[in-house]
Amino acid sequence: MCNYSFSSIYMKTVAIIAIGDELLNGFTVDTNSHWLKECLWNFSLSISRAVNIPDNERLIISELEFCIDNNIDYIFISGGLGPTHDDITKHTLSSFFKLPIVINDDHLTKLKKKFTKKKNESGMDSSAQSMLSSQAEILDNFKPIPNEIGTALGMSGEYANSRFFVLPGVPKEYKNMITNHIIPYYISNEPISNPSITIKTTGITESYLFNMIKEIIYNNNKKFKFSILPHFTGVNIRIIQIDNNFCLDDTKKEILKKIGKFHYGYNNDSLNKVVSKLMLKHKLTISIAESCTGGLISKQLTDNPGSSNFIVGGVIAYSNKIKNKILHVPESILKKYGAVSSKVAEIMANNVANLYETDIGLSITGIAGPTGGSDDKPIGLYYVGIFIKGQFFSEMYQSKINDRKINREISSMAALNLLRLKIKENYE
Amino acid sequence: MCNYSFSSIYMKTVAIIAIGDELLNGFTVDTNSHWLKECLWNFSLSISRAVNIPDNERLIISELEFCIDNNIDYIFISGGLGPTHDDITKHTLSSFFKLPIVINDDHLTKLKKKFTKKKNESGMDSSAQSMLSSQAEILDNFKPIPNEIGTALGMSGEYANSRFFVLPGVPKEYKNMITNHIIPYYISNEPISNPSITIKTTGITESYLFNMIKEIIYNNNKKFKFSILPHFTGVNIRIIQIDNNFCLDDTKKEILKKIGKFHYGYNNDSLNKVVSKLMLKHKLTISIAESCTGGLISKQLTDNPGSSNFIVGGVIAYSNKIKNKILHVPESILKKYGAVSSKVAEIMANNVANLYETDIGLSITGIAGPTGGSDDKPIGLYYVGIFIKGQFFSEMYQSKINDRKINREISSMAALNLLRLKIKENYE
Numbered sequence: 001m002c003n004y005s006f007s008s009i010y011m012k013t014v015a016i017i018a019i020g021d022e023l024l025n026g027f028t029v030d031t032n033s034h035w036l037k038e039c040l041w042n043f044s045l046s047i048s049r050a051v052n053i054p055d056n057e058r059l060i061i062s063e064l065e066f067c068i069d070n071n072i073d074y075i076f077i078s079g080g081l082g083p084t085h086d087d088i089t090k091h092t093l094s095s096f097f098k099l100p101i102v103i104n105d106d107h108l109t110k111l112k113k114k115f116t117k118k119k120n121e122s123g124m125d126s127s128a129q130s131m132l133s134s135q136a137e138i139l140d141n142f143k144p145i146p147n148e149i150g151t152a153l154g155m156s157g158e159y160a161n162s163r164f165f166v167l168p169g170v171p172k173e174y175k176n177m178i179t180n181h182i183i184p185y186y187i188s189n190e191p192i193s194n195p196s197i198t199i200k201t202t203g204i205t206e207s208y209l210f211n212m213i214k215e216i217i218y219n220n221n222k223k224f225k226f227s228i229l230p231h232f233t234g235v236n237i238r239i240i241q242i243d244n245n246f247c248l249d250d251t252k253k254e255i256l257k258k259i260g261k262f263h264y265g266y267n268n269d270s271l272n273k274v275v276s277k278l279m280l281k282h283k284l285t286i287s288i289a290e291s292c293t294g295g296l297i298s299k300q301l302t303d304n305p306g307s308s309n310f311i312v313g314g315v316i317a318y319s320n321k322i323k324n325k326i327l328h329v330p331e332s333i334l335k336k337y338g339a340v341s342s343k344v345a346e347i348m349a350n351n352v353a354n355l356y357e358t359d360i361g362l363s364i365t366g367i368a369g370p371t372g373g374s375d376d377k378p379i380g381l382y383y384v385g386i387f388i389k390g391q392f393f394s395e396m397y398q399s400k401i402n403d404r405k406i407n408r409e410i411s412s413m414a415a416l417n418l419l420r421l422k423i424k425e426n427y428e
Numbered sequence: 429m430c431n432y433s434f435s436s437i438y439m440k441t442v443a444i445i446a447i448g449d450e451l452l453n454g455f456t457v458d459t460n461s462h463w464l465k466e467c468l469w470n471f472s473l474s475i476s477r478a479v480n481i482p483d484n485e486r487l488i489i490s491e492l493e494f495c496i497d498n499n500i501d502y503i504f505i506s507g508g509l510g511p512t513h514d515d516i517t518k519h520t521l522s523s524f525f526k527l528p529i530v531i532n533d534d535h536l537t538k539l540k541k542k543f544t545k546k547k548n549e550s551g552m553d554s555s556a557q558s559m560l561s562s563q564a565e566i567l568d569n570f571k572p573i574p575n576e577i578g579t580a581l582g583m584s585g586e587y588a589n590s591r592f593f594v595l596p597g598v599p600k601e602y603k604n605m606i607t608n609h610i611i612p613y614y615i616s617n618e619p620i621s622n623p624s625i626t627i628k629t630t631g632i633t634e635s636y637l638f639n640m641i642k643e644i645i646y647n648n649n650k651k652f653k654f655s656i657l658p659h660f661t662g663v664n665i666r667i668i669q670i671d672n673n674f675c676l677d678d679t680k681k682e683i684l685k686k687i688g689k690f691h692y693g694y695n696n697d698s699l700n701k702v703v704s705k706l707m708l709k710h711k712l713t714i715s716i717a718e719s720c721t722g723g724l725i726s727k728q729l730t731d732n733p734g735s736s737n738f739i740v741g742g743v744i745a746y747s748n749k750i751k752n753k754i755l756h757v758p759e760s761i762l763k764k765y766g767a768v769s770s771k772v773a774e775i776m777a778n779n780v781a782n783l784y785e786t787d788i789g790l791s792i793t794g795i796a797g798p799t800g801g802s803d804d805k806p807i808g809l810y811y812v813g814i815f816i817k818g819q820f821f822s823e824m825y826q827s828k829i830n831d832r833k834i835n836r837e838i839s840s841m842a843a844l845n846l847l848r849l850k851i852k853e854n855y856e
Contacts, residue, residue, distance in 0.1 A: 022655065022657060023478075024465060024475040024476075024477075024478065025465060025469055025475065026462065026465035026466030026467070026468070026469045027655070027657055027664075027666065028657060029462050030462075033480075034454065034457050034458075037452060037453060037454035038454030039454070040454070041453060041454045046482075047452040047453065047482070048452075048481070048482070048484075048487060049452075049479060049480065049481050049487065049491075050451075050452065050479070050480040051477060051478070051479045051480075052461075052477065052478040052479075053476070053477050054474075054475070054476070056476075059476055059477065059498075062494070062498065063477075066490070066494055070487075070490065227449075227450065227455070229450060229455055229456065236455075238455065288744070290723075293727070293730075294726050294727050294729070294730025294731075294735070294739070295718075295723030295724065295725070295726030295727035295730065295742065295744070296723065296727045297723070298722050298723030298744045299721070299722055299723035299724045299727050301722070302721075302722025302723065302744075302746065303722075303832075303833070305797070305798050305799065305832060307722070307746075308746055308747065311722070311746050312746060312747045312749065312750060313743065313744045313745050313746045313747060313750035313754070314723065314743075314744035314746075315741065315742075315743060315744070316716070316723070316726045316741045316742035316743070316744070317741050318726075318730065318735075318736055318739050318740060318741045318742075319736065319740045319741060321740065321785075322740055322741035322784060325784075326741070326783070326784075355754070356750060356753075356754075357749075369733070370733050371733065404731075404733055405731070
């Protein structure tokens with residue numbers, strides 16, 4: 001990532017501490033911490049550290065001391081609240097803060113009720129009952145944070161200059177406590193972030209994009225912080241306002257003028273959502289004929305609720321037999337041009353739209369790798385075909401990567417982007 | 429996660445430090461650290477911490493002091509090696525270690541060659557040339573780690589009792605340096621991990637699975653460490669040997685005997701790979717008819733190279749019109765039983781196999797949510813149909829989650845698992 005200027009506003013600091021052996025041994029991905037980072041982005045808070053540590057008393061205490069020594073304002077601790085012997089978080093905090101552990105009666109009553117129900121339903125092991133009270137434990141002086149979804153009670157309290165939040169590691173419970181309890185009661189009074197926007201692009205590399213907009217960046221880097229963030233499916237430009245005398249919107253417009261068709265959305269927009277909205281707006285229907293992507297484009301277009309309003313269905317024509325038998329690509333064409341060709345892509349798009357009786361037909365044929373390439377048709381070559389408003393087109397793309405997964409992702413993005421551009425061209 | 433016994437063998441310790449503002453503000457997911465944890469799992473090393481910190485000199489130095497005070501043996505530092513002004517890692521390390529920065533001539537020569545080539549190809553900005561030497565910087569006394577893929581040179585050196593590795597944050601470069609340079613030269617002499625195995629299951633919840641095998645766990649928890657790790661698509665059982673006098677294989681067999689059909693593979697096996705292997709082994713071909721999963725099952729079956737040897741193609745029948753027109757499900761049946769029914773699943777499976785002339789037809793129809801449910805047919809209800817060896821079957825499943833993404837994932841797993849069981853039943 002390249003940042004082109006700096007903000008120096010004072011912000012309260014945050015530490016995110018996720019505890020659990022399973023997070024360190026490569027077995028479980030810590031998705032909670034990333035989610036929390038995104039969630040806190042709306043507030044003017046500075047995240048100083050995000051740490052994974054094992055279920056080890058000494059290492060947990062060292063980390064707590066570190067955060068307190070560094071005057072971290074908000075410390076989120078998660079994991080190790082379960083009922084088994086290696087869940088040591090609460091007892092470690094108790095000895096560190098020198099606060100006894102007490103039982104929260106309200107929570108215990110709720111758990112007992114829940115447990116009795118469950119027991120009747122599924123014949124749950126009765127030894128579990130003895131574990132219940134451990135799930136209602138809380139440090140004396142700390143306030144409970146309710147857990148409407150799972151069993152372990154959360155809690156919050158202050159020590160030195162820091163406020164601590166102690167949460168279960170189960171993602172659904174963690175997110176629920178933060179969204180419905182911690183943010184409303186403890187964080188919502190914090191100042192909100194400086195105005196910012198993320199401009200999302202696809203179909204252009206980082207260095208080309210930078211060349212297009214570098215003058216704008218250099219002329220404005222006292223007013224805004226610019227970050228250019230490349231992903232293999234597209235490059236994002238993030239702009240954060242650092243001087244309130246200038247308007248983010250003007251600079252945004254300047255950039256959009258330069259980058260034109262490569263821009264597809266903002267912030268959390270995904271290309272498939274943008275395309276779906278366009279289709280709903282113009283009341284269009286679509287069918288898809290996929291070869292190399294094997295269902296990925298259809299899967300992406302049906303990811304969002306409401307997609308049954310525009311996607312009628314598709315054909316996965318992984319073999320030439322199906323391209324011929326179901327999509328009626330003539331054998332002579334397959335022989336003359338090969339399955340990976342603009343001709344075949346166009347016939348696939350045209351014929352799937354006819355067969356499925358849709359406004360638009362979208363097709364793709366290519367070579368994802370790791371084998372199947374030749375000098376003529378190397379790995380990473382693919383053609384996207386589109387039938388729209390009675391006409392068909394195709395475009396050729398060439399990725400230089402021999403990575404099956406990446407090539408399938410890139411080529412799906414290219415297909416969705418061509419679809420977006422053609423709808424705009426024909427209907428807007 | 430529940431661990432049922434502990435290992436107390438001494439192991440060298442590891443810290444993983446990823447540096448970069450973009451890792452803290454929720455914009456970029458730190459996939460490198462997780463990858464490294466998995467990679468180091470093969471060796472008898474204990475990962476003490478994995479940390480994300482921003483491009484901030486004070487915070488970087490605090491973290492280094494922390495690691496050194498805690499006698500961490502191997503410290504992996506990544507990010508902030510780029511040429512822009514916020515890439516401060518090397519300069520921070522230089523002032524912390526009190527080692528001057530020098531230019532590595534070999535690397536600079538290579539970069540100059542590469543740069544000249546690139547310039548001619550794409551008209552790269554000439555101002556970039558002045559950045560080149562920063563990419564060849566190295567701490568005096570540290571050894572270079574070559575970067576065959578990108579520009580920034582890596583390095584390794586010792587300080588206090590710790591060995592430091594300094595790496596670029598770009599995932600491809602990071603992984604290449606670790607795999608091809610750090611592991612062979614610095615880590616490969618470490619003792620390998622205790623024998624271990626992960627048993628992968630699907631179609632059963634954590635508590636049911638635990639009940640099935642808890643006696644084995646209690647009888648063996650001095651010899652092995654057991655971990656039960658739930659994911660929404662399946663539960664994994666990890667067994668690590670802690671006493672060399674006992675054989676992991678016997679305990680593994682005992683567990684397999686108890687869990688039977690729920691077990692589909694080991695370690696890094698994915699269900700789609702296991703199913704693909706079965707199909708190749710028995711020289712079977714398959715076609716798929718998907719409704720609610722909208723292409724996800726076909727996408728998963730074509731994820732792996734070589735899938736064109738068994739998957740011929742599929743029909744995405746997202747609308748009833750296509751179920752009728754392409755898959756020839758009679759309108760009367762759709763009307764009488766509804767699209768989400770065992771009858772329709774069976775006809776879809778049978779007819780896609782006929783139409784595509786394959787040995788097996790696999791189908792799915794269901795309600796992924798968030799809307800479309802009713803009292804009769806709630807969200808999360810789905811039917812998987814299969815045509816195999818001239819017969820067809822279907823199974824009903826009911827997920828209790830109203831989460832479109834999770835329901836699509838769970839139902840794809842259920843479909844692939846039914847496919848696995850039916851192939852085994854009919855061909856093994």
